[in-house]
Amino acid sequence: MHSDNASPGLRLAAWGGLLFLHFPILIIVLYAFNTEDAAFSFPPRGLTLKWFGVAFSRPDVLESIKLSLQVACLATLIALVLGTLAAAALYRRSFFGKESLSLMLILPIALPGIITGIALLSAFKTLGIEPGIFTIVVGHATFCVVIVYNNVIARLRRTSQNQIEASMDLGADGWQTFRYIVLPNLGSALLAGGMLAFALSFDEIIVTTFTAGHERTLPIWLLNQLSRPRDVPVTNVVAMLVMLVTMLPILGAYYLTRGAENVTGSDGK
Amino acid sequence: MLGPSGSGKTTCLRLIAGFEQPSHGSIRIHGVEAAGLPPYQRDVNTVFQDYALFPHMNVRDNVAYGLKVKGVAKAQRHARAEEALGMVALAGYGERKPVQLSGGQRQRVALARALVNRPRVLLLDEPLGALDLKLREQMQGELKKLQRQLGITFIFVTHDQTEALSMSDRVAVFNRGRIEQVDTPRNLYMQPATPFVAEFVGTSNVLRGELAQHLVASPQPFSIRPEHIRLSASAIPGDVLQLSGVLHDIQYQGSTTRYELQLDNGQLLAVSQANSQWHADAAPWQPGQRLHAHWPREAMTALRETVLDEGR
Amino acid sequence: MMRRLATLLYRRPNLYLAMLLIPPLIWFGAIYLGSLLALLWQGFYTFDDFTMAVTPELTLANFAALLQPSNFDIILRTLGMAVAVSIASAVLAFPIAYYMARYTRGSTKAFFYIAVMMPMWASYIVKAYAWTLLLAKGGVAQWFVQQLNLEPLLQWLLGIPGVGGSTLSTSHLGRFMVFVYIWLPFMILPIQAALERLPPSLLHASADLGARPRQTFVQVILPLAVPGIAAGSIFTFSLTLGDFIVPQLVGPPGYFIGSMVYAQQGAIGNMPMAAAFTLVPIMLIAVYLTLVKRLGAFDAL
Numbered sequence: 001m002h003s004d005n006a007s008p009g010l011r012l013a014a015w016g017g018l019l020f021l022h023f024p025i026l027i028i029v030l031y032a033f034n035t036e037d038a039a040f041s042f043p044p045r046g047l048t049l050k051w052f053g054v055a056f057s058r059p060d061v062l063e064s065i066k067l068s069l070q071v072a073c074l075a076t077l078i079a080l081v082l083g084t085l086a087a088a089a090l091y092r093r094s095f096f097g098k099e100s101l102s103l104m105l106i107l108p109i110a111l112p113g114i115i116t117g118i119a120l121l122s123a124f125k126t127l128g129i130e131p132g133i134f135t136i137v138v139g140h141a142t143f144c145v146v147i148v149y150n151n152v153i154a155r156l157r158r159t160s161q162n163q164i165e166a167s168m169d170l171g172a173d174g175w176q177t178f179r180y181i182v183l184p185n186l187g188s189a190l191l192a193g194g195m196l197a198f199a200l201s202f203d204e205i206i207v208t209t210f211t212a213g214h215e216r217t218l219p220i221w222l223l224n225q226l227s228r229p230r231d232v233p234v235t236n237v238v239a240m241l242v243m244l245v246t247m248l249p250i251l252g253a254y255y256l257t258r259g260a261e262n263v264t265g266s267d268g269k
Numbered sequence: 270m271l272g273p274s275g276s277g278k279t280t281c282l283r284l285i286a287g288f289e290q291p292s293h294g295s296i297r298i299h300g301v302e303a304a305g306l307p308p309y310q311r312d313v314n315t316v317f318q319d320y321a322l323f324p325h326m327n328v329r330d331n332v333a334y335g336l337k338v339k340g341v342a343k344a345q346r347h348a349r350a351e352e353a354l355g356m357v358a359l360a361g362y363g364e365r366k367p368v369q370l371s372g373g374q375r376q377r378v379a380l381a382r383a384l385v386n387r388p389r390v391l392l393l394d395e396p397l398g399a400l401d402l403k404l405r406e407q408m409q410g411e412l413k414k415l416q417r418q419l420g421i422t423f424i425f426v427t428h429d430q431t432e433a434l435s436m437s438d439r440v441a442v443f444n445r446g447r448i449e450q451v452d453t454p455r456n457l458y459m460q461p462a463t464p465f466v467a468e469f470v471g472t473s474n475v476l477r478g479e480l481a482q483h484l485v486a487s488p489q490p491f492s493i494r495p496e497h498i499r500l501s502a503s504a505i506p507g508d509v510l511q512l513s514g515v516l517h518d519i520q521y522q523g524s525t526t527r528y529e530l531q532l533d534n535g536q537l538l539a540v541s542q543a544n545s546q547w548h549a550d551a552a553p554w555q556p557g558q559r560l561h562a563h564w565p566r567e568a569m570t571a572l573r574e575t576v577l578d579e580g581r
Numbered sequence: 582m583m584r585r586l587a588t589l590l591y592r593r594p595n596l597y598l599a600m601l602l603i604p605p606l607i608w609f610g611a612i613y614l615g616s617l618l619a620l621l622w623q624g625f626y627t628f629d630d631f632t633m634a635v636t637p638e639l640t641l642a643n644f645a646a647l648l649q650p651s652n653f654d655i656i657l658r659t660l661g662m663a664v665a666v667s668i669a670s671a672v673l674a675f676p677i678a679y680y681m682a683r684y685t686r687g688s689t690k691a692f693f694y695i696a697v698m699m700p701m702w703a704s705y706i707v708k709a710y711a712w713t714l715l716l717a718k719g720g721v722a723q724w725f726v727q728q729l730n731l732e733p734l735l736q737w738l739l740g741i742p743g744v745g746g747s748t749l750s751t752s753h754l755g756r757f758m759v760f761v762y763i764w765l766p767f768m769i770l771p772i773q774a775a776l777e778r779l780p781p782s783l784l785h786a787s788a789d790l791g792a793r794p795r796q797t798f799v800q801v802i803l804p805l806a807v808p809g810i811a812a813g814s815i816f817t818f819s820l821t822l823g824d825f826i827v828p829q830l831v832g833p834p835g836y837f838i839g840s841m842v843y844a845q846q847g848a849i850g851n852m853p854m855a856a857a858f859t860l861v862p863i864m865l866i867a868v869y870l871t872l873v874k875r876l877g878a879f880d881a882l
Contacts (some may be wrong), residue, residue, distance in 0.1 A: 219704065247703045
């Protein structure tokens with residue numbers, strides 16, 4: 001649905017909306033280079049790179065970055081395995097309970113994070129598991145699965161079932177078909193899903209608040225910083241970094257998954 | 270395998286290929302029981318309706334795929350792939366990706382890919398359905414030639430009766446999950462076994478019930494092809510098979526003219542007459558006129574009613 | 582050996598399915614659903630106010646306590662915010678989505694798409710933090726207000742009871758703005774997708790049948806965008822309902838459902854009451870989902 005000219009009002013509303021979405025992000029970037037050390041004052045008096053050095057020499061910052069990276073990697077790995085398995089099981093055959101199964105996968109992101117968080121926390125307590133990196137990873141993996149699942153199942157649905165049948169018809173067994181046909185088709189979807197899951201895990205705070213115990217992931221570190229006005233410049237630098245880590249995968253995932261349609265070799269049948 | 274959509278011909282093909290397994294019964298391919306075997310253990314290859322080329326492989330790798338998974342060495346499988354591409358007049362196209370090919374070329378790649386394995390049976394699932402008419406007619410000829418040349422069985426699924434008649438040695442007509450008749454194209458047309466076959470293959474007048482009783486003193490239905498019926502303004506005297514009715518419609522169709530006669534019981538009788546005379550009247554009869562239709566006894570083919578047990 | 586296994590799995594599709602399904606089933610069935618049900622079950626446990634101890638004696642007292650005025654206020658406050666945020670997001674999102682769907686194509690459309698996706702995925706906590714910077718005393722918002730001489734207007738807005746507060750960053754208005762900002766992209770994309778599916782022939786048909794552009798908009802476009810709006814509102818509603826970080830950072834004191842759950846299980850140590858409280862968003866969302874399902878929201882997700 002494309003037509004020639006939008007009214008100036010609509011055009012203004014659309015571009016204004018985009019500006020509204022990006023303005024706070026620009027502000028974060030701007031403040032990361034702010035020369036002042038205490039204030040929220042606007043406009044900034046000058047720009048500097050000094051705070052990057054300060055931030056990266058702080059052991060608590062480095063500690064949190066390391067933990068967040070570890071958690072995100074592990075959670076992404078688990079999500080890739082579980083999400084792919086679930087997608088492979090659910091994309092074609094229908095069986096009893098299929099609907100409720102896919103609902104269950106979506107539940108951790110459909111329900112407010114606080115519910116997942118407190119439920120896991122009380123379960124860990126009951127089982128006597130000490131909160132730590134393990135419990136954080138369990139929480140993150142739970143809501144990351146659906147991201148991978150969505151990416152993979154979308155790709156599987158687009159991969160024509162005929163391709164899999166053609167492969168078997170030509171003499172390839174299940175493994176060979178998976179290796180030569182399914183995996184190459186799935187590759188970029190897995191990468192995209194993995195990147196998104198990584199970003200989601202890296203940024204998560206609500207579930208993490210419950211499952212982290214004394215550990216501090218980067219978002220929790222940030223939250224704690226907000227009650228410490230003296231550290232504002234370091235906080236600003238870290239905030240910008242977290243934002244970049246969470247925004248860039250979007251670009252990557254977008255380029256990996258676009259244009260994946262329309263390549264099955266048939267002419268718009 | 271010919272039949273309307275939903276008649277079970279594709280399911281039958283998939284059973285032969287091994288994509289579906291029968292709940293009971295057996296499938297024999299050249300005498301060897303195949304039921305229960307997965308597709309990769311059957312000496313059968315398929316040309317898919319949408320070609321199902323692998324988009325991430327070039328044409329040569331597509332064609333060589335079957336050899337690759339069987340463990341044929343690279344040099345040899347490339348040579349054989351090239352040979353198969355030559356067979357479908359696509360030599361030199363090996364480096365291209367499927368998206369760079371036209372519909373007709375993709376179709377040939379799919380054919381080469383299936384033939385490179387030298388299967389004992391080749392299955393073709395409406396392979397020409399996506400092509401335009403001209404290309405379609407050309408491919409029909411080429412497929413036929415290829416089949417003669419290779420000498421392997423082609424099983425060809427189509428819902429187009431002209432295609433089925435012109436390409437096949439034997440045709441199986443499917444209706445509602447059953448085969449109604451297996452026969453040569455000529456027998457299928459001249460001696461249809463059931464009312465369904467009579468009406469699906471070409472056009473036919475199926476007369477049953479009281480009409481049949483009246484004409485041949487038997488309740489068994491029979492079929493008469495429109496081109497075997499003659500019309501006349503007055504009744505033919507003597508012991509001739511004839512019916513009278515009111516001319517309902519006249520359609521000029523180039524080489525023939527088609528008349529529709531409404532019989533006294535309301536049934537429409539199709540009559541087709543060749544326009545072979547140079548100076549014939551444009552329209553010797555007018556709609557609304559009462560006419561008599563008559564035909565020789567040999568033109569009638571007795572049919573058996575298909576009994577469908579809906580339970581299965 | 583591998584081939585034999587492959588053939589076995591091919592012949593026994595149920596075995597194959599089971600092999601695929603067992604790991605995710607264990608994870609979600611045992612870990613996730615298990616904890617969820619265990620949590621709800623704890624809502625029936627008894628909490629002793631004096632000893633601060635939880636005993637597994639079953640009671641309905643916790644759920645009854647939800648209806649106490651102080652607790653019920655929290656629920657109403659949160660619900661009101663969730664509804665307000667959903668409505669405001671829909672109003673703000675519609676022109677952007679409409680412009681994206683109708684007036685952009687090719688690279689401009691891709692640009693808009695990415696430009697909406699990036700803020701959507703950008704770190705939640707950083708976005709919340711950015712707003713504390715924006716709304717702070719002497720911050721960006723105040724600077725703009727001063728430059729544009731809008732202080733009287735701001736003072737008037739902050740003076741409205743139930744909306745305002747002493748400063749922007751401690752007002753309901755400020756909190757509302759942060760919520761709308763953070764969840765807005767979740768509303769834009771479903772609406773855009775719904776509008777994108779609208780075939781142009783429909784608009785031509787409407788115009789052809791004599792409708793003026795405004796009539797076409799009201800009679801054709803808006804009704805067909807409703808599933809998209811409903812789908813988007815699932816996110817804005819549910820996410821606002823469970824949030825406890827934004828209410829903690831911006832706005833006046835006073836609990837939200839999320840912060841109440843957090844406080845009950847943490848500082849107060851009353852896990853049964855926290856569990857009872859989690860039932861509220863679950864119920865509200867369940868009710869909401871059945872409502873929007875009728876609007877076709879699930880087909881637009």
